[in-house]
Amino acid sequence: MVSSVGLVLHPTKLVDTSVDTVLEFARRHPLRVLARDTDRDRLPPGVSLVPPETFVSEAEALIALGGDGTMLGALRLTVGRPVPVLGVNHGNLGFLVEVAPAQLSAALSRLEEGDFTIEQHACLDVGALPIRYGFNDLVLGRAGRAGAISVDLTVNGLRYGYYRGDAVIVSTPTGSTAYNYAAGGPVLSPSSQAFVITPVAPMAGIGRPVVLGAGDRVTLSVAADSGPIAVDVDGIATGELAHGERVTASLRANAAQVVRLSADEHASRARIKLSLLDLPLRRDQLVELIPPELRRPHPPSLGD
Structure with missing residues (x-):
């Protein structure tokens, strides 16, 4: 049973409705809600404010309120002390986040009862960079428009080319559907x-x-x-x-x-999102992505 949750907020979007849902749930259950004191101006009374350096150590689970970027930030916080992270989608496509704001109250009940599964995620350990861990990707790209980049590749101490x-x-497996996929990876x-x-152009x-x-x-x-080379994590x-x-x-395994409340439903939604990004699916495979109650027969066409 989870007794404390930490809120990770999107840096600019309004997520007040989800914060209110969490606080309303906490008033009816023995649940402590905390957040980093750097977000104090965006939070109502009832949220315990703690220093960023103790935030994860005091939370038994995190709730990321935003999109995939917010979720990635929450995951980076937990490296070294993994705790369950639930994503609530206040963004757009949202490959990582599973729950819509309207589903949050029910999701909290399942989180408190332990009725969920855990999906383990690996990250890239990029050593001495200011952001050490990347759950999507590490990108070395042109700084501005000034010339092509040229870098040598070494794997396990052996030179492999350039x-x-x-x-x-x-890219990690998680990030393989992002920039890597767009670049043909x-x-x-x-x-x-x-x-x-994956090389780009x-x-x-x-x-x-x-x-x-x-x-x-x-x-x-x-x-x-x-x-000149710019580095993104x-x-x-x-x-x-x-x-x-x-x-x-x-790779750090x-x-x-x-948190996954329904791994099958999440996988189905991910297939739909990938199909929107030009994943090649046949007509019958596309129909499989539509919930049964929304399907309707269609007359055969000359191409069937």
Whole structure:
């Protein structure tokens, strides 16, 4: 049974309705609601404010109120002390978040009763960067429009070649449906314990995605002929790399726990979202994505 939950708020969107739902639930149950004191101006009375450095240690679960970006931020907070993280979708597509605001009260009841499953998520450990953990991806891209990037690839201490192009994406299975997918990279199963390096608009060197295993460690070193390189972790700018500098990445298994109330329904919704991003499905496969109560027969066409 969960007795305390921490709220992680979208940095700008109004999530007041969901905060009120959590507080209303807490008034009827022995549940402590806490948040970081940096969000004090956005929270009503009834929420316990704690310093950011003790936030996760005092919470038995987190509720991320926002979209996938907010969810990724919540997951990064829990590396080192994984606690269940429930995502409430105040965003758009939302591949990671499962619950709509109207479903939050029922979800809290199930969370309190322990009626949920845990989906383990791996992350990239990117070492000395300001943001150390990435649950989606690490991206080395052109800083502004100044020339192509050029980086050398080393895997487990062995040199494997180089990339020259617009960007290089190092992606987890979770992030494989994001920038990696848009750049032509493969979708990785969450159970694969693998990660993938995908070049964007390659001009020379390695031109195809490379899939690596959980025990591999990669180093990307900036070559002398490279233009300025900007580094992003989970879509957040974390600085630039100069000639001779490098970044390392390895996969950290079971780094965070995502709450799943219905894994099958979430997987079905994810298929719909991927189909909107041009995942090739046949007509009968598309029909499978529609809830049975919404389906209706259609007359055969000449193409059937």
